[in-house]
Amino acid sequence: MRPLLQVENIAKFYGARIGCTDVSFDLYPGEVMGIVGESGSGKSTLLNCLAGHLTPDHGAVRFDTRAEGLRDTITMSEPERRMLGRTDWAFVHQHARDGLRMNVSAGGNVGERLMAVNARHYGDIRAEAIDWLGRVEITEDRIDDRPTAFSGGMQQRLQIARNLVTGPRLVFMDEPTGGLDVSVQARLLDLLRGLVREMNLSAIIVTHDLAVVRLLADRLMVMKDGHVIETGLTDQVLDDPQHAYTQLLVSSVLQV
């Protein structure tokens, strides 16, 4: 099997400070990888480099494109990268308002992604939007409401619908459950797990919540001070951590 994403030696510096450095890994179709670490560990910098939001100073991010196989997304042209961002890639922001258009209706938010890939028939777009709102458990009677009228959990589910409607193969998620209360988190995790399995999605999830990665991620990468200090199978890293920092991180979680 061919990897969907090949990351090689990514480094990003902010002046003399390290954002992240020496990051390499392969991600295969259907695999979910978690990246954990404390604030400032470089995990969001890394995610933004992978998703094309930041240009790394070094390294390659090769994506298995449908048309041409593995292509380095860092050196490809801006329009090509944008096209990927609208089709095969999706990015779920921590704050739903960063990933939604707050002054456009829920249906419009989902439909816009479809129109960006040349859907033109109003009836089809609206039907598809209703279908996706249903899949993220937003009832049809809310389709014409703006996200500003939604709760935080609903906004996050709407953002997921907007992102997944075009059938992406790779989803980047930045703290997707951050800021939501735990009952809403559980619902969102359940939803994401189902979608990952049904759509055979690959995903990279940045979070500081170890419970979230245990439930969602197959593999785990632990970052500290811009470096990857430990990688492995999620339950192996959490149950038998090797690095001093990972041991501290795992033993610091409060038991409920």
Added chain:
Amino acid sequence: MISVENVTKSFVLHNQGAAEIPVMAGASLQVDPGECVALVGASGAGKSTLMRMIYGNYLTASGRIMVGDVDVASAAPREIIQLRRNTLGYVSQFLRVVPRVSTLDVVAEPLLLTGTGVDAARAQAELLLTRLNIPQRLWQLSPTTFSGGEQQRVNIARGFAFRYPALLLDEPTASLDPANRATVLAMIAEAKARGAAIIGIFHDHAARDEICDRQFDVTTYTPGLAA
């Protein structure tokens, strides 16, 4: 089917003065298809540690752990994920599930992951839950609120839903009443009969003597414990 060859394991506790605790040295064990082997030894001797090493949950410092044709001790994460999906089942002592997912779906999930259709997977899950006396009115509820014994039976139903060629069972009969205990022992016997290689930990000695073909004393390989 399962072949543990000369494995070694120690824990290094970096945040407690880098204390190094050797827990296993030179353990070797072979389990053939259709065979059930009990891990025995005092509490703390390393029964669960060895089981977790076989499952890939704990890293192995040296030696080989072959399950089918995969060496768990050196395999990449995605090889172990595939192995767990298609070959190696594990019934742990505690059920760990996503909140809000129904009991029926929890049990059906291993089948869905291996390509069984939704209807067939649910039907198989229903059979198992019925057999293990989980009342039908609970099937649509999340098992997180169930009693200990009910959770244990859901866990067993999930572990036996797919017919894994290799199975690890950690205290499968603990906290079960006699009727359910007999059912679980019958399910283990059926798994053996279809050729599964099974490694189990049983504090229930009667169950162990009934179902296991032989015992493997981990104490022999526990540094500092061996007689």
